[in-house]
Amino acid sequence: GESVGLHLPTLSVQEGDNSIINCAYSNSASDYFIWYKQESGKGPQFIIDIRSNMDKRQGQRVTVLLNKTVKHLSLQIAATQPGDSAVYFCAENIGSSASKIIFGSGTRLSIRP
Amino acid sequence: DADVTQTPRNRITKTGKRIMLECSQTKGHDRMYWYRQDPGLGLRLIYYSFDVKDINKGEISDGYSVSRQAQAKFSLSLESAIPNQTALYFCATSAAGQPYGYTFGSGTRLTVV
Numbered sequence: 001g002e003s004v005g006l007h008l009p010t011l012s013v014q015e016g017d018n019s020i021i022n023c024a025y026s027n028s029a030s031d032y033f034i035w036y037k038q039e040s041g042k043g044p045q046f047i048i049d050i051r052s053n054m055d056k057r058q059g060q061r062v063t064v065l066l067n068k069t070v071k072h073l074s075l076q077i078a079a080t081q082p083g084d085s086a087v088y089f090c091a092e093n094i095g096s097s098a099s100k101i102i103f104g105s106g107t108r109l110s111i112r113p
Numbered sequence: 114d115a116d117v118t119q120t121p122r123n124r125i126t127k128t129g130k131r132i133m134l135e136c137s138q139t140k141g142h143d144r145m146y147w148y149r150q151d152p153g154l155g156l157r158l159i160y161y162s163f164d165v166k167d168i169n170k171g172e173i174s175d176g177y178s179v180s181r182q183a184q185a186k187f188s189l190s191l192e193s194a195i196p197n198q199t200a201l202y203f204c205a206t207s208a209a210g211q212p213y214g215y216t217f218g219s220g221t222r223l224t225v226v
Contacts, residue, residue, distance in 0.1 A: 009153075032212075032213050034213045034214075036215075041219070042219055042220075043117075043203050043205070043217030043218050043219050043220055044156070044203070044215070044217050045217070046213075046214045046215060046216070049213050049214065089155060089156070091213075093212075093213060100158065100161060100171075101158075101213055101215075102157075102158070102172075103148075103155040103156040103157075104155050105153055105154060105155040106155055
């Protein structure tokens with residue numbers, strides 16, 4: 001069946017450095033990939049999405065890269081700040097109907113001062 | 114006030130009891146979802162609804178039921194709670210124009226003893 005998973009459950013980054021969070025997916029038919037951020041005690045928050053016909057998309061301090069050849073997705077956070085501490089989930093849409101997505105298991109990003 | 118409000122925030126219930134978790138939204142979104150979050154497993158879809166007359170099962174619907182009472186309200190029921198339904202439950206909404214940009218509530222932490 002479909003699955004989406006992250007390479008590392010935890011990631012520790014020095015404040016000010018760039019963070020790279022990786023994700024692998026299995027469903028070749030997925031046409032949307034999404035990143036969410038979940039801070040402690042809160043629900044997930046949408047960060048950025050990318051369509052399968054793109055290989056890169058940039059937002060504010062974040063960049064998502066999509067490599068369909070190896071079914072790999074990454075989220076890059078520039079100049080990581082303490083407020084970036086959270087669990088990050090990648091997600092992909094599944095099936096032919098819109099708005100149904102499955103989530104990976106998450107990477108916990110911690111920031112070293 | 115939050116865009117997506119879940120009640121209660123925390124609940125402890127006994128095995129075999131019926132319990133309802135409620136979700137209301139002020140986003141004006143047509144699409145609503147219930148997810149369950151367990152440690153290390155990410156979020157898993159229980160049920161979703163694309164409008165008031167539409168109810169669909171997700172990947173883990175057994176033991177759960179839902180009711181879409183109005184566009185703004187989507188409730189999740191556990192007919193006979195069991196301990197392995199102990200989890201964090203999230204309601205989410207999305208708009209047709211951005212189907213994967215979910216807005217999540219703050220979650221309901223349910224413990225079944």
